[in-house]
Amino acid sequence: MTSETPWDGRPAKPLLRALAGEQVWPPPLWLMRQAGRYLPEYREVRARAGDFVTLCTTPEMAAEVTLQPIRRYGFDAAILFSDILMVPWAMGQPLRFAEGEGPVLEPVRDAAAIGALRVAGVAERAAPIMETVRRVGAGLEAEAPRTALIGFAGSPFTVACYMVEGRGSRDFAHPRAMAHADPALFGRLIRMLVDATAEYLVAQAEAGAEALMLFDSWAGLLPPAQFRRWVIEPNAALVRVLRKRLPPEFPLIGFPRLAGPMLAEFAQRTGVQAVGMDTAMDPRWAASAVPDTIALQGNLDPLALIAGGPALEVEARAILGAMRGRPFVFNLGHGIEKTTPPEHVSALVRVVRSG
Numbered sequence: 164m165t166s167e168t169p170w171d172g173r174p175a176k177p178l179l180r181a182l183a184g185e186q187v188w189p190p191p192l193w194l195m196r197q198a199g200r201y202l203p204e205y206r207e208v209r210a211r212a213g214d215f216v217t218l219c220t221t222p223e224m225a226a227e228v229t230l231q232p233i234r235r236y237g238f239d240a241a242i243l244f245s246d247i248l249m250v251p252w253a254m255g256q257p258l259r260f261a262e263g264e265g266p267v268l269e270p271v272r273d274a275a276a277i278g279a280l281r282v283a284g285v286a287e288r289a290a291p292i293m294e295t296v297r298r299v300g301a302g303l304e305a306e307a308p309r310t311a312l313i314g315f316a317g318s319p320f321t322v323a324c325y326m327v328e329g330r331g332s333r334d335f336a337h338p339r340a341m342a343h344a345d346p347a348l349f350g351r352l353i354r355m356l357v358d359a360t361a362e363y364l365v366a367q368a369e370a371g372a373e374a375l376m377l378f379d380s381w382a383g384l385l386p387p388a389q390f391r392r393w394v395i396e397p398n399a400a401l402v403r404v405l406r407k408r409l410p411p412e413f414p415l416i417g418f419p420r421l422a423g424p425m426l427a428e429f430a431q432r433t434g435v436q437a438v439g440m441d442t443a444m445d446p447r448w449a450a451s452a453v454p455d456t457i458a459l460q461g462n463l464d465p466l467a468l469i470a471g472g473p474a475l476e477v478e479a480r481a482i483l484g485a486m487r488g489r490p491f492v493f494n495l496g497h498g499i500e501k502t503t504p505p506e507h508v509s510a511l512v513r514v515v516r517s518g
């Protein structure tokens with residue numbers, strides 16, 4: 164499966180072993196948004212790039228910030244530094260990141276705007292991102308041979324939320340209303356995203372990503388029937404395309420954030436090898452509801468990492484206790500906050516590595 168597959172045929176990297184269903188203990192560890200503004204070395208590169216899209220599309224800088232947290236903490240995975248909105252960008256939707264405001268896109272709300280989006284050629288237009296993947300792969304081989312490289316994309320529903328709303332939102336009212344009022348049009352956008360995202364992820368795997376994560380950050384906004392239609396089905400469709408085009412058993416991680424009890428159905432019906440637990444998920448419930456052929460990942464509260472000290476240790480140990488005896492990857496329940504003291508991350512690494 165990897166260039167360093169040992170004599171017994173199992174992948175040697177701890178993250179890949181856990182995603183392949185092995186109980187690896189202490190568990191492999193990485194953190195969502197591990198490259199980011201809480202690190203002074205990130206802020207330095209970010210300032211040099213000026214604009215966030217420039218950072219994501221300049222391979223030398225994007226590869227550098229991807230590797231920064233690996234050098235500092237020795238995590239078991241590096242995650243490509245990019246953003247879920249680079250797929251709409253590569254489909255031709257104008258994107259900028261407004262200071263202190265997050266992403267701003269030209270909203271697509273009718274058939275003409277959706278029809279103007281380009282699916283074919285997404286991987287070519289995202290060529291700088293594939294170059295970043297190649298550079299990170301080479302960097303890890305030289306500096307951190309046991310660290311695996313995770314590529315990623317947003318899942319169709321979450322990306323459609325931003326494309327239709329045009330910005331971040333607490334409730335994404337426009338896309339959710341479109342999904343009810345004009346499911347044919349919303350479904351057309353979702354199908355375009357399945358195709359574009361599959362092409363984009365296959366290109367990442369070909370460039371050296373060893374696992375792929377699907378971020379469905381806004382899945383939890385949907386009631387069950389809509390969740391099945393717009394979260395489970397599109398993720399399952401994406402996985403089916405990826406399975407045809409990637410090597411057998413290529414590790415895929417799904418993250419339907421705030422899915423609650425729908426996590427179990429997501430895990431069983433999408434075909435991923437692992438599912439992420441968000442901060443609100445009870446890991447003991449997830450351990451009982453998700454079959455142990457599927458790895459779990461998560462789910463320390465990012466606020467416990469800001470607090471540090473005994474609170475951090477108690478919370479981390481509770482998760483470790485609930486996950487003992489099944490394939491598991493330690494992570495946060497959502498992205499690391501920019502006010503996190505970097506030394507608290509070192510403390511967390513010590514706690515997790517002590518098992």
Ligand code: 1CP
Binds near residue numbers: 200243247
């Ligand atoms: O100026 C900055 O530094 C911008 C902050 C930032 C960063 C560091 C954004 C803007 N994106 C990123 C990187 C990023 N985004 C990664 C890099 C790899 C890593 O984890 O280290 C990843 C995986 C993402 C994924 C992403 N972007 C998600 C899914 C995960 C999640 O947080 O739920 C989402 C929803 C986005 C959209 C986005 N990009 C950036 C912001 C501020 C947002 C959220 C906007 C909003 O909804 O308000």
